[in-house]
Amino acid sequence: MTTTTTEPTGSTADPVGAPDPAPRRRRKGSGGLGSYLLVRFLLIFPTIFILVTTVFFLMRATGDPITAALGGRLPADQLAERVREAGYDRPLMTQYLEYLGNLVQGDFGTTLSDRRPVLEVLTTFGIATLELTVYALIVAFIVGIPLGMLAAYFRDRFPDAVLRVFAILCYATPVFFAGLLLKLVFASGLGWLPVAGRASTGTEIELQFLESPTGFYLIDALQTGDWDVISDVLEHAVLPAIALGLLTAGIFLRLVRTNVIGTLGTGYVEAARSRGVAESRLLRKHAYRPALIPIITVIGLQIAILLVGAVLTETTFEWKGLGFQLAEYLQARDFVAVQGIVVLLAVIVAVTNFIVDIIAALIDPRVRY
Amino acid sequence: MATATSVPTAAGPAGEPGTTPARRRRSWRSLPIVHQLRQSVGLQRGMLVAGLVLMGVFLLTALFAPLLAPYEYGQLRDAEGLFGAQQPPSGDHLLGTTVGGYDVLSRVIWGSRTALYVIVVAVLLSIVAGVLLGLVSGYFGGWLDRVLVVIADAIYAFPALLLAIIVAIVISGGQSSLWGGIMAAAISITVVFIPQYFRVIRAETVRIKAEAFVESARVIGASNRRIMLRHVLRNATRTLPLILTLNASEAILTLAGLGFLGFGIQPTAAAEWGYDLQQSLSDVTSGIWWTSLFPGLAIVLVVLGLTLVGESLNDLADPRLRTRRRVADQEPAEEGEVAAVPGGALTAGPAGVGGLEVTAAGGRPGNPASAGATGAEPAEGQVAGPDVTGQDGGGTRS
Numbered sequence: 094m095t096t097t098t099t100e101p102t103g104s105t106a107d108p109v110g111a112p113d114p115a116p117r118r119r120r121k122g123s124g125g126l127g128s129y130l131l132v133r134f135l136l137i138f139p140t141i142f143i144l145v146t147t148v149f150f151l152m153r154a155t156g157d158p159i160t161a162a163l164g165g166r167l168p169a170d171q172l173a174e175r176v177r178e179a180g181y182d183r184p185l186m187t188q189y190l191e192y193l194g195n196l197v198q199g200d201f202g203t204t205l206s207d208r209r210p211v212l213e214v215l216t217t218f219g220i221a222t223l224e225l226t227v228y229a230l231i232v233a234f235i236v237g238i239p240l241g242m243l244a245a246y247f248r249d250r251f252p253d254a255v256l257r258v259f260a261i262l263c264y265a266t267p268v269f270f271a272g273l274l275l276k277l278v279f280a281s282g283l284g285w286l287p288v289a290g291r292a293s294t295g296t297e298i299e300l301q302f303l304e305s306p307t308g309f310y311l312i313d314a315l316q317t318g319d320w321d322v323i324s325d326v327l328e329h330a331v332l333p334a335i336a337l338g339l340l341t342a343g344i345f346l347r348l349v350r351t352n353v354i355g356t357l358g359t360g361y362v363e364a365a366r367s368r369g370v371a372e373s374r375l376l377r378k379h380a381y382r383p384a385l386i387p388i389i390t391v392i393g394l395q396i397a398i399l400l401v402g403a404v405l406t407e408t409t410f411e412w413k414g415l416g417f418q419l420a421e422y423l424q425a426r427d428f429v430a431v432q433g434i435v436v437l438l439a440v441i442v443a444v445t446n447f448i449v450d451i452i453a454a455l456i457d458p459r460v461r462y
Numbered sequence: 463m464a465t466a467t468s469v470p471t472a473a474g475p476a477g478e479p480g481t482t483p484a485r486r487r488r489s490w491r492s493l494p495i496v497h498q499l500r501q502s503v504g505l506q507r508g509m510l511v512a513g514l515v516l517m518g519v520f521l522l523t524a525l526f527a528p529l530l531a532p533y534e535y536g537q538l539r540d541a542e543g544l545f546g547a548q549q550p551p552s553g554d555h556l557l558g559t560t561v562g563g564y565d566v567l568s569r570v571i572w573g574s575r576t577a578l579y580v581i582v583v584a585v586l587l588s589i590v591a592g593v594l595l596g597l598v599s600g601y602f603g604g605w606l607d608r609v610l611v612v613i614a615d616a617i618y619a620f621p622a623l624l625l626a627i628i629v630a631i632v633i634s635g636g637q638s639s640l641w642g643g644i645m646a647a648a649i650s651i652t653v654v655f656i657p658q659y660f661r662v663i664r665a666e667t668v669r670i671k672a673e674a675f676v677e678s679a680r681v682i683g684a685s686n687r688r689i690m691l692r693h694v695l696r697n698a699t700r701t702l703p704l705i706l707t708l709n710a711s712e713a714i715l716t717l718a719g720l721g722f723l724g725f726g727i728q729p730t731a732a733a734e735w736g737y738d739l740q741q742s743l744s745d746v747t748s749g750i751w752w753t754s755l756f757p758g759l760a761i762v763l764v765v766l767g768l769t770l771v772g773e774s775l776n777d778l779a780d781p782r783l784r785t786r787r788r789v790a791d792q793e794p795a796e797e798g799e800v801a802a803v804p805g806g807a808l809t810a811g812p813a814g815v816g817g818l819e820v821t822a823a824g825g826r827p828g829n830p831a832s833a834g835a836t837g838a839e840p841a842e843g844q845v846a847g848p849d850v851t852g853q854d855g856g857g858t859r860s
Binding site for chain 1: 615629725743747765
């Protein structure tokens with residue numbers, strides 16, 4: 094992902110771009126937003142189709158999930174019986190078509206270990222992952238963007254060096270190790286913050302008695318209006334949010350720095366500079382905004398990284414979201430559940446990329462192709 | 463990817479026969495890393511050197527693990543009996559023991575070897591596959607190209623670790639011997655990386671395909687295979703060192719992530735940092751720090767080293783980001799140095815070898831040192847300003 098930092102148009106931009114971007118843009122760009130949206134929307138389907146197909150055939154390449162989960166624990170005849178009941182002894186193409194058919198109807202399968210529909214697992218735990226991701230993004234914005242501008246301002250001087258090393262450290266530290274360190278220092282060491290979980294038991298019980306719990310703990314806590322509950326939820330969120338947020342913050346920092354430096358060199362900034370506009374004002378008023386546009390496109394790619402990070406962060410902090418659940422299913426060798434969650438996450442990534450591209454196209458007309 | 467686009471017609475006419483002797487003559491200076499090291503200044507050089515040092519330490523540790531480690535990675539007892547679990551650091555166990563009763567220091571050292579295996583296998587596999595696919599796809603174009611691009615884009619957007627999990631399940635069913643585990647991790651990482659090499663090489667190939675020297679090779683009847691391997695591939699590999707270092711660091715993170723999720727290599731088969739971190743999760747709650755700190759630091763340092771090198775290469779390849787020598791600051795001695803190494807200064811343009819050729823082909827008169835000076839550093843007493851971009855490009859191209 095890091096290689097794309099300077100690529101302004103992000104994931105969906107034609108990677109060939111180089112030879113003749115200008116004339117093509119002029120020709121098609123004026124074709125209008127509508128056709129771009131349509132093409133971009135239609136592109137989601139092959140993407141999702143390829144992902145689903147890849148995952149399906151990879152997972153079936155070595156055998157059926159039941160043998161994987163129970164092999165060695167059941168006598169051979171019982172195992173064969175279970176496999177036949179579940180329909181895994183039929184030809185692969187039949188299973189594949191049935192699987193596709195089920196997916197279209199929103200049926201992602203049923204987990205083997207606890208016999209729950211995968212979709213239900215998603216709706217139950219997905220909201221927790223969403224909550225964590227939102228917190229992490231907030232941390233990333235608060236930390237990454239101002240520091241990136243600062244680094245650009247002090248380009249090649251000492252603060253820049255420190256900030257760049259900080260950014261690389263953010264990126265180089267695996268989220269789970271960052272989480273472990275934070276836990277060591279602030280939870281078990283200093284005892285300031287809770288070690289794990291989304292809330293303490295008392296709070297969780299209280300939240301469950303709400304009339305309409307959303308599952309988004311902060312919103313639920315605000316509904317109770319009880320300050321103890323709110324602060325409890327927030328305290329639990331601090332460490333996971335920082336652990337996951339710093340990962341993205343490092344990427345934002347580098348991106349903002351690169352783009353602000355690039356923008357500071359453009360003609361109109363040069364013109365403003367020659368009019369005598371102060372350097373700090375150039376940064377705040379002139380270079381800042383255009384430098385943020387690439388961030389929007391990069392957020393699309395960030396979602397994939399954030400989701401993976403969330404999987405690891407949740408495992409570290411026992412944050413009961415999709416990632417935590419995924420790790421549990423992995424341990425239980427419940428590959429139906431794993432396949433379901435992975436496919437769902439992939440779909441989420443594809444759809445987010447689409448939305449981000451649309452936003453980018455609305456903001457910056459040059460993005461269309 | 464600024465590098466991909468910044469050398470339009472440069473590499474062209476001088477293409478094949480003319481440059482071969484020149485390249486040989488300055489061989490070691492134009493080697494990827496050496497060349498950048500000579501090109502860099504100040505902070506950027508510091509970062510590059512720091513990264514190279516970290517990488518060197520990592521490589522040496524991995525190579526000499528049996529000599530450095532006090533115990534085997536799977537050793538639970540010595541002559542005096544069992545090590546005991548979760549022992550704090552002491553004379554016998556400098557970094558303590560894990561919850562499973564292994565020596566932490568030994569496992570950290572042996573872990574570097576596992577990491578190195580995975581990096582080497584993963585990077586080799588993905589380079590071979592990605593470069594081949596990218597070359598064929600970009601060169602021939604057509605429907606094959608379109609299909610491959612769509613597939614590569616789909617996989618590229620897929621969360622890497624999730625794909626790696628799936629592949630690890632396929633390859634090893636989750637339980638791993640040493641090579642089973644290493645291959646599982648390496649291949650799953652490979653699958654994720656192929657699209658990146660594919661994209662870069664394809665984009666370069668599409669660009670180079672349109673160059674005059676490829677056209678002329680075709681005219682004199684060179685076969686497709688020969689054009690692809692001799693003319694296109696050689697010119698398309700410029701960005702590979704950069705992706706390589708970045709991918710190596712991602713390989714480590716993915717391996718550790720797999721281990722952390724319980725897909726690591728069994729402790730009796732090899733030492734793996736991610737697995738050790740997973741095992742230390744419960745220790746952290748009770749304030750035991752040595753089991754998690756050291757394997758984690760090992761990951762951070764290796765990734766840091768690789769990233770520093772990759773970042774520096776990236777910045778040096780991008781004229782907008784490359785720091786230039788401040789002419790005003792330069793001691794006379796330093797200027798002398800610049801003049802003394804025409805190879806280093808000359809190739810400093812974004813084109814690398816390409817830049818060299820332009821100067822040669824463009825018949826810039828005589829003294830390579832002066833050519834190098836104009837090409838690499840606009841001598842204007844410019845305080846590393848961002849606005850040098852155009853001048854730099856112009857200098858190289860004219």
